Amino acid sequence: MARALCANCKTERAVIKRPKNHAKLCKGCFIQVFEDEVHHTITSSQLFHPGEKIAIGASGGKDSTVLASVLKTLNERHGYGLELVLLSIDEGIKGYRDDSLETVRRNAVQYDMPLKIVGYDELYGWTMDQVVETIGKKGNCTYCGVFRRQALDRGAKMLGIKHVVTGHNADDVAETVLMNLLRGDLARLSRSTSIVTGDSRSEVKRSKPLKYSYEKEIVLYAHHKKLDYFSTECIYSPEAFRGSARALVKQLERVRPTAILDIVRSGEDAARLVPGEEPSSCACLGQKAAAGVVVDDDVGGCGSQSGRTPGGEMAAMDKQLRDNEAHEGLEIDVTKTMAKGAVARGEKRDVPIRTGNASKGAPRQVLGNCKRCGYMSSQEICQACMLLEGLNKNRAKIQI
Template identity: 50%
Template sequence: MKTLNERHDYGLDLFLLSIDEGITGYRDDSLETVRRNERQYGIPLKILSYQDLYGWTMDRIVATIGRRNNCTFCGVFRRQALDRGAAMLGVDKIVTGHNADDIAETVLMNILRGDVARLRRCTAITTSSEGAIPRSKPFKYTYEKEIVMYAYFKKLDYFSTECVYSPNAYRGHARTYLKDLERIRPSTIIDIIHSGDSLAVKGDVKMPVQGTCSRCGYISSQILCKACVLLEGLNRGLPRVGIGKATGGNMSAIVKKYGLREEEEEEKGEDGRRHHGGGEGEGMERRKGEMGGCGSCTCDSKKRTCRDPSTLLDVTRPDRPEF
């Protein structure tokens, strides 16, 4: 972003935004990379932590609920934290480092979960909910390995270590499956992205109306947004019940009750995937207006008018773009 901004004289005000989830041995190391990027590129850096925003760190959350559903918490909190940070910086775009591998994993996850509401938008280069700051994914068609090779040969300072909690993440299973498919058919990742692009929700299907959370004011289709629901459970000690049980105890019940999904698809740079290029910072452009909410509280799949995914989709095969 910095190079393109200078080369083409876009006149953008760029910022780095990094979220500190509070994961010892992972995020603390990556933040050092981001701070070096700040000095190298001369771009202002803002760091927001889960501790400051929510009063919890991921290490504490995992110690409380175990490893089974921790990515649910991290995904919801991280997306809201990005929006809060973007609002503080006054930007009008959030640019994330999602690559082709990330997007293909998300398509596969949403198919396996039957999550049509997210499936219809997860491949878009620019995504936005009403009142939320748009997010762009310029590396949509760039493979993860291409980014790593570029950073290596250009001697860029980047961070590529996986989250210590990612082996238990649902996304990890999707990634393993994709890698197996890629060995058989090298074009699998791009093919899956094109398949996701060809899906669209029928125009006569009623989708949940976006409102705002009655507690924190962020976007939500329910009375409370998912972040507030999760925080309420943590602060009341509900997730502690059932720890160690094979069934997941009350934590699984809470997750199912509110329609929460492990590793929601937005977020950029969520746990369970590698992070490359510019450390954990997200490129941003200065916002011209005010922010009306965050993108963390998307529609609850349980509230869809139609529960049969086959009735919600029009499958077409538009001509594929040449790359």
């Protein structure tokens, strides 16, 4: 069979067909192009500044392993001047996280980066194994997601780091866009597309440098660079809403590979229609670079690495939060805000935006601090403390 040659160097045998443009590339050119594109995302979004200390949320999985490898390469090649640290969360799941943490320990040696591991047990007094023992498997992803979000921030704080990067890729973002579309939650949809999340008032910001990288290319990059990563499924994660969105994205990719980036871009464009939300996208698209620093409250399940776990418990979680606490004060009449916004920013179009149940009313939340633990929260008591209260009541009952 006649072998296609690389479209770039025209000498080596092509081994990759890029999903975004069907370009056929050899191994060397693919690795170079992949790294160049991540570099482009980083510079056009002005993601880092020289001397910045960055914690890489590392799970040992493919995405965070590729992120660590690429950031190390780019930091050295382009002189970013970054201090890179691996930050891992130990949820306390035997037979799952203890194995993947071994991979992270090897990565720390391979990439010559310091490693910090923070455990749910030390932060919350509960491991996920104990949580599941108490509440069962149903809904446990909600606990894990809420706990992890804070755990990464707390871990970063312990290290004196104000910026955590995660391995979320284009497929993950596309999934989240679809999920929020299917929930009718445009406010959250717009937040989910931002490359940087966190608020000027929050102490730790988050970003996803692989936001425009296809999962397929991440896996191929890991394969061709022979990176050491761990792949397994969380033993407590059932297939649910996230799983369906995921299957849909993969099926769309099969029919039309550009669909994934198109969904991401659609999400970014939709974000511009949402009052109070700033768009965030690659500066070369003619939009404001390093815009949208917004509150990221997507706690639906496994938020750390590419959220393999479902967000199906989201609705139950929201209901619980509403039941526990009345926060009418935070409700904002979106149509009014919209009208004002439309005048203030000429480019906004006046479209009626419904606040779905899942969006809890306000498109932009008011941040304060949790009265119990002091962690930033849009409610009086943060979600983690609220979940812990329920857990601790159950533990008390069991002890009696």
